[in-house]
Amino acid sequence: SKYKKDILEYLMMHKDDYISGQKLAEQFNVSRTAIWKAIEVLKTQGYSVESIKNKGYRITSVPDHWDRDLLSYLLTDSIFQKQFVYEEVTSTQTVAHELLMEHDEPLLILSEIQTVGRGRFKRPWASKRDTGLWMSLVLHPNISYQQIATFNLFISIAIAEAIKNVTQLEPKIKWPNDVYINDKKVCGFLTEINGDSDGVHTIICGIGININHTIEDFDESIRDTATSFKLESKKETDRYIFIKALIDSIEHYYEAFLSQPFKELKEIYKGYSMIWDRTLRYTEGNKQIYGKAVDLKDDGVLVVLDDTGERHHFISADIEV
Ligand code: BTX
Incomplete structure (x- = not known):
């Protein structure tokens, strides 16, 4: 339906209200039938649309797939x-x-x-x-x-x-x-x-x-x-x-x-970081060490201290937790 997107947006914008078919028809300058068709399309695409006589339409739930x-x-x-x-x-x-x-x-x-x-x-x-x-x-x-x-x-x-x-x-x-x-x-x-x-x-x-x-x-x-x-x-x-x-x-x-x-x-x-104060295994290329992260430099380089007290610098590494 040509109008599905417009009607969807309108109903989402007024999610708590019932919008009558008449109102939608006027809003988009189309027939009530065109509105009805668009609502049917929404339903087949997984939207739940409540429809109450003399009140109108309301979206009560959205699909669980990406629309x-x-x-x-x-x-x-x-x-x-x-x-x-x-x-x-x-x-x-x-x-x-x-x-x-x-x-x-x-x-x-x-x-x-x-x-x-x-x-x-x-x-x-x-x-x-x-x-x-x-x-x-x-x-x-x-x-x-x-x-x-x-x-x-x-x-x-x-x-x-x-x-x-x-x-x-x-x-x-x-x-x-x-x-x-x-x-x-x-x-x-x-x-x-x-x-x-x-x-x-x-x-x-x-x-x-x-x-x-x-x-x-x-x-x-x-x-x-x-x-x-x-x-x-x-x-x-x-x-x-x-x-x-x-x-x-x-x-x-x-x-x-x-x-x-x-x-x-x-x-x-x-x-937010989970790697501080834990001895973990760091692998980068052929290099592998056990150590504790002690600093994150301003340029993003991670500083890790191994058991012998040696410092290692990583720009990207696999860490085993
Ligand atoms: P990574 O190399 O750190 O993680 C991949 C490893 O994580 C795999 O070897 C496996 O052990 C594990 N793994 C695989 N799938 C999952 C999963 N769904 N949840 C948890 N662990 C998993 C991290 O790589 C970067 C991943 C990026 C994925 C996005 S999805 C959208 C975009 N398209 C695409 O092909 N990749 C990116």
Whole structure:
């Protein structure tokens, strides 16, 4: 239906009121039949629409799959005005790399399922249907290669804060690329860049978050190490409420990333961090050590002290918890 998006937006904007078919027809200058058809489309797409005689229509619940029109309504004020929503892709990162060739503005790419979701170092990222949030964001900063080093730090605060606000759980950042809840991985993200001799011009940030997974939704291989909001909070999270909070938070911290040195957010970051005061195994390339993180430098470098008192510097490492 041509009018589904308009009517959806109107009903969402007046979520607590009943809106009559007559009123909608006048609002959009179409027939009552056209309105009725659009409401039927909403229903087939998973919206519950209450319809009361002499009062009108009201949306009582939204679908549990991603609907691009609802997303676009929620992100009306966002910098991500170009949104791409898919049923299935290999990886939203791969799609993002293709799309950015044709678009110069910020992009948001979301898919219900990824068949070849990927983590760092070509590791697989499990991306089951309807349960999580598998998303890539394309941003166009004008920054130096040196500046990009702290991007992940800002993004991880943004993710942790959104999780905390929406779920009331206690997310912890595992430097450099993950967010954990109760010592289990709930989110992984990765940042890829395009640049030239002048610096970085494109960031492609892929974020995977386990939301409504039950334990059976995870493969054996990650069942002991992965978790979801639902497993931790014992309740479903509305993915639309979460994505809205997440995008708001990311925009806020992206703005901070562009305008403030990381130094100013270091204490907030440390407050969310889970690696302090613990002896952990650090692996970077061929190098492997056991040690305790003792400092995070302003440029994002992590300082780790090993048993013998030697200091090691990491810009990115795998940490075993
Ligand atoms: P990573 O390399 O730190 O994490 C990958 C590792 O995490 C895997 O080897 C596996 O052990 C474990 N793992 C895999 N899937 C899950 C899961 N769903 N929950 C918890 N643990 C898991 C972190 O990489 C970066 C992941 C980014 C994923 C996003 S999703 C949207 C975008 N598209 C895409 O292909 N990747 C990014």
